[in-house]
Amino acid sequence: xxxxxxxxxxxxxxxxxxxxxxxxxxxxxxxxxxxxxxxxxxxxxxxxxxxxxxxxxxxxxxxxxxxxxxxxxxxxxxxxxxxxxxxxxxxxxxxxxxxxxxxxxxxxxxxxxxxxxxxxxxxxxxxxxxxxxxx
Numbered sequence: 001x002x003x004x005x006x007x008x009x010x011x012x013x014x015x016x017x018x019x020x021x022x023x024x025x026x027x028x029x030x031x032x033x034x035x036x037x038x039x040x041x042x043x044x045x046x047x048x049x050x051x052x053x054x055x056x057x058x059x060x061x062x063x064x065x066x067x068x069x070x071x072x073x074x075x076x077x078x079x080x081x082x083x084x085x086x087x088x089x090x091x092x093x094x095x096x097x098x099x100x101x102x103x104x105x106x107x108x109x110x111x112x113x114x115x116x117x118x119x120x121x122x123x124x125x126x127x128x129x130x131x132x133x134x135x
Contacts, residue, residue, distance in 0.1 A: 060123070063122045064122065078111065082108075
């Protein structure tokens with residue numbers, strides 16, 4: 001069988017070694033193409049996962065903004081309540097009502113703990129979403 005070379009030149013019959021090498025190159029090229037297709041599928045899946053992670057991050061950012069706004073309102077309300085309570089204490093008995101001060105401190109600490117748990121839970125749920133998407 002005569003095969004033309006891609007380069008210009010005389011035609012000649014190929015040796016068996018050359019035919020074997022050409023077949024081996026074709027086989028290797030086919031394997032590489034299959035592996036590249038697998039890589040392509042993996043990259044596509046990573047793109048989908050990245051978009052999902054981006055959506056989860058956006059949702060978390062919105063939740064954090066809402067929580068921050070709520071924390072700001074709560075802080076203003078606490079300051080207002082503290083001011084009113086101080087005015088009432090000054091009218092009623094002055095600094096001698098130590099128990100009321102302790103109770104107010106406990107209430108403030110409780111509100112801070114609630115806000116902390118809200119922020120912590122929204123952050124941990126975001127991390128769970130990331131882990132699920134990356135699996």
